[in-house]
Amino acid sequence: xxxxxxxxxxxxxxxxxxxxxxxxxxxxxxxxxxxxxxxxxxxxxxxxxxxxxxxxxxxxxxxxxxxxxxxxxxxxxxxxxxxxxxxxxxxxxxxxxxxxxxxxxxxxxxxxxxxxxxxxxxxxxxxxxxxxxxxxxxxxxxxxxxxxxxxxxxxxxxxxxxxxxxxxxxxxxxxxxxxxxxxxxxxxxxxxxxxxxxxxxxxxxxxxxxxxxxxxxxxxxxxxxxxxxxxxxxxxxxxxxxxxxxxxxxxxxxxx
Amino acid sequence: xxxxxxxxxxxxxxxxxxxxxxxxxxxxxxxxxxxxxxxxxxxxxxxxxxxxxxxxxxxxxxxxxxxxxxxxxxxxxxxxxxxxxxxxxxxxxxxxxxxxxxxxxxxxxxxxxxxxxxxxxxxxxxxxxxxxxxxxxxxxxxxxxxxxxxxxxxxxxxxxxxxxxxxxxxxxxxxxxxxxxxxxxxxxxxxxxxxxxxxxxxxxxxxxxxxxxxxxxxxxxxxxxxxxxxxxxxxxxxxxxxxxxxxxxxxxxxxxxxxxxxxxxxxxxxxxxxxxxxxxxxxxxxxxxxxxxxxxxxxxxxxxxxxxxxxxxxxxxxxxxxxxxxxxxxxxxxxxxxxxxxxxxxxxxxxxxxxxxxxxxxxxxxxxxxxxxxxxxxxxxxxxxxxxxxxxxxxxxxxxxxxxxxxxxxxxxxxxxxxxxxxxxxxxxxxxxxxxxxxxxxxxxxxxxxxxxxxxxxxxxxxxxxxxxxxxxxxxxxxxxxxxxxxxxxx
Numbered sequence: 001x002x003x004x005x006x007x008x009x010x011x012x013x014x015x016x017x018x019x020x021x022x023x024x025x026x027x028x029x030x031x032x033x034x035x036x037x038x039x040x041x042x043x044x045x046x047x048x049x050x051x052x053x054x055x056x057x058x059x060x061x062x063x064x065x066x067x068x069x070x071x072x073x074x075x076x077x078x079x080x081x082x083x084x085x086x087x088x089x090x091x092x093x094x095x096x097x098x099x100x101x102x103x104x105x106x107x108x109x110x111x112x113x114x115x116x117x118x119x120x121x122x123x124x125x126x127x128x129x130x131x132x133x134x135x136x137x138x139x140x141x142x143x144x145x146x147x148x149x150x151x152x153x154x155x156x157x158x159x160x161x162x163x164x165x166x167x168x169x170x171x172x173x174x175x176x177x178x179x180x181x182x183x184x185x186x187x188x189x190x191x192x193x194x195x196x197x198x199x200x201x202x203x204x205x206x207x208x209x210x211x212x213x214x215x216x217x218x219x220x221x222x223x224x225x226x227x228x229x230x231x232x233x234x235x236x237x238x239x240x241x242x243x244x245x246x247x248x249x250x251x252x253x254x255x256x
Numbered sequence: 257x258x259x260x261x262x263x264x265x266x267x268x269x270x271x272x273x274x275x276x277x278x279x280x281x282x283x284x285x286x287x288x289x290x291x292x293x294x295x296x297x298x299x300x301x302x303x304x305x306x307x308x309x310x311x312x313x314x315x316x317x318x319x320x321x322x323x324x325x326x327x328x329x330x331x332x333x334x335x336x337x338x339x340x341x342x343x344x345x346x347x348x349x350x351x352x353x354x355x356x357x358x359x360x361x362x363x364x365x366x367x368x369x370x371x372x373x374x375x376x377x378x379x380x381x382x383x384x385x386x387x388x389x390x391x392x393x394x395x396x397x398x399x400x401x402x403x404x405x406x407x408x409x410x411x412x413x414x415x416x417x418x419x420x421x422x423x424x425x426x427x428x429x430x431x432x433x434x435x436x437x438x439x440x441x442x443x444x445x446x447x448x449x450x451x452x453x454x455x456x457x458x459x460x461x462x463x464x465x466x467x468x469x470x471x472x473x474x475x476x477x478x479x480x481x482x483x484x485x486x487x488x489x490x491x492x493x494x495x496x497x498x499x500x501x502x503x504x505x506x507x508x509x510x511x512x513x514x515x516x517x518x519x520x521x522x523x524x525x526x527x528x529x530x531x532x533x534x535x536x537x538x539x540x541x542x543x544x545x546x547x548x549x550x551x552x553x554x555x556x557x558x559x560x561x562x563x564x565x566x567x568x569x570x571x572x573x574x575x576x577x578x579x580x581x582x583x584x585x586x587x588x589x590x591x592x593x594x595x596x597x598x599x600x601x602x603x604x605x606x607x608x609x610x611x612x613x614x615x616x617x618x619x620x621x622x623x624x625x626x627x628x629x630x631x632x633x634x635x636x637x638x639x640x641x642x643x644x645x646x647x648x649x650x651x652x653x654x655x656x657x658x659x660x661x662x663x664x665x666x667x668x669x670x671x672x673x674x675x676x677x678x679x680x681x682x683x684x685x686x687x688x689x690x691x692x693x694x695x696x697x698x699x700x701x702x703x704x705x706x707x708x709x710x711x712x713x714x715x716x717x718x719x720x721x722x723x724x725x726x727x728x729x730x731x732x733x734x735x736x737x738x739x740x741x742x743x744x745x746x747x
Binding site for chain 2: 009010078139
């Protein structure tokens with residue numbers, strides 16, 4: 001039984017605890033590192049074992065605990081979530097940062113590719129954040145953060161299912177926020193623009209690119225302020241506004 | 257969906273563990289330290305019978321979780337917390353099983369609170385032999401912590417008044433323990449903070465009283481020496497003695513404060529005992545000064561909970577005490593004993609960070625110097641405590657005892673996010689003073705004890721003996737709390 005015990009808690013010396021899903025690279029890894037640097041105990045959940053091990057070794061001993069898991073295996077989530085909350089001795093914050101964006105041609109309608117995107121970008125988020133929501137509602141405290149994207153604002157010619165997945169995530173997070181705010185739980189939607197990560201490899205034109213670490217700093221600033229919605233960096237709010245108000249007859253003629 | 261390949265099972269990086277059964281989320285509850293300094297989530301179960309209790313133990317085994325026991329939840333720190341595991345709240349097991357008003361012997365379930373107990377026995381002319389400062393404590397929790405009252409130097413801890421108990425072990429088997437049968441478990445389960453088993457019934461001896469009133473005397477003392485002198489002169493002729501120290505007073509006035517002592521009325525002294533022993537005449541009074549409802553007093557106390565506020569209040573109290581000299585009056589038992597209940601939720605006056613209590617027990621030979629060092633160190637560190645209580649104790653024969661032939665000094669410290677670290681350092685310095693003076697500590701109050709300090713005052717032999725009994729009563733380590741893991745970590 002002893003190996004299942006939570007860490008030793010000292011009443012005066014409390015440590016905050018976080019889960020980062022999708023922590024092996026990019027924004028997720030940067031978030032895990034920054035949280036560990038703040039003294040959090042971080043459960044880093046991701047598919048790639050070697051990257052996770054490197055992440056663990058990059059922080060102080062015991063600060064980052066790696067868990068190898070493929071977010072498309074949603075049936076594993078309840079048990080793994082339970083194990084993590086026990087290992088951490090509780091939970092204050094969960095960030096869902098896992099996402100894939102394979103290149104899609106303008107005339108491509110490949111269901112397998114689309115399904116994989118929905119499974120990672122949307123269903124995985126629902127599987128993990130549902131667990132956290134149920135728990136935080138009981139605790140009447142906690143913070144849920146979803147890394148969405150400005151890509152969720154409109155359906156575009158270049159990435160129909162990526163857009164649909166992020167739009168679904170936005171709506172799901174909004175609903176969670178409306179459910180949980182009355183229980184003292186904060187739900188934050190983060191909408192990054194271009195971050196210099198693997199996802200960007202397939203982007204055609206990019207501008208205002210920020211490093212994962214800068215994006216992580218801005219994300220955590222929004223988390224600290226318990227924001228509902230934050231664009232990363234903030235100037236994307238203007239782009240988003242422009243994109244959202246643009247009439248359809250104009251928008252459908254655009255090529256991005 | 258079938259073309260999605262299944263990956264090998266989860267958490268390869270984290271060793272292979274037995275797959276636990278998930279427990280229902282709706283049993284998850286926030287469990288707080290009484291002082292509010294920490295809280296965590298646990299699966300809370302409230303069994304009402306021994307069978308239901310056994311069911312919870314079986315559930316714990318199936319789910320691979322440990323079980324922590326919780327009574328009234330009045331332990332200041334983490335003694336009744338079991339983070340992310342199961343907490344058994346025993347308060348629904350609260351039947352009085354047998355009461356003999358001729359002999360004053362009572363058999364009860366562990367969830368009976370002190371309030372329920374005194375209300376049950378009072379009108380027959382009996383009173384609990386040991387009364388804590390709050391009456392919300394359960395008898396099971398009181399026995400597990402081996403609590404004491406303001407008569408500790410005379411009556412000892414509550415364990416001295418327990419004749420026998422039934423203890424459910426982790427296996428579900430129940431054993432009966434007394435000073436004759438299973439006496440080693442008897443002397444270790446009392447004061448064993450719930451680590452050996454679960455009390456399912458307790459047989460206790462009540463104290464005969466002849467009036468519902470106490471003769472109370474209060475007066476002011478100018479410093480710690482005067483305090484000690486007062487205790488020396490009065491413990492022999494008083495049933496209760498307690499000192500309230502103004503911890504902000506320094507220099508020559510170090511240790512100044514008020515003392516209260518009380519005596520039971522001898523037979524025949526009270527002309528109307530049947531009336532004073534009525535429940536209706538034992539009350540704390542609904543309002544303060546007749547106008548402020550007691551339930552909101554803590555709001556008015558909040559601004560006082562600062563160095564300046566406490567200084568002001570203590571000064572006022574001390575001046576009143578000095579001017580009015582010795583005051584004598586008669587007071588219902590309830591008003592004398594349950595000061596903490598007088599202001600419900602008074603801990604909230606300390607603010608969102610809550611409070612911790614630090615209560616060392618120090619032999620009488622070294623207590624004076626040690627308490628002077630402790631009080632002045634707190635002042636030098638800028639962390640004075642706002643409520644300080646001095647009591648006299650006597651040794652007892654329980655394995656994990658905190659008692660000494662000497663004094664205890666209970667100090668409440670306000671905790672804020674800004675002072676947590678400094679408070680941690682301060683308690684480490686205080687630990688050194690206490691250990692050097694041959695002192696001991698009390699799990700019911702503790703939030704800061706470290707394994708090496710516990711080893712230093714309990715001794716390796718006592719700890720080995722306790723581990724041996726723990727292994728015999730609970731071989732799989734099913735019964736655990738945050739305090740157990742913190743103070744007695746398995747190496």
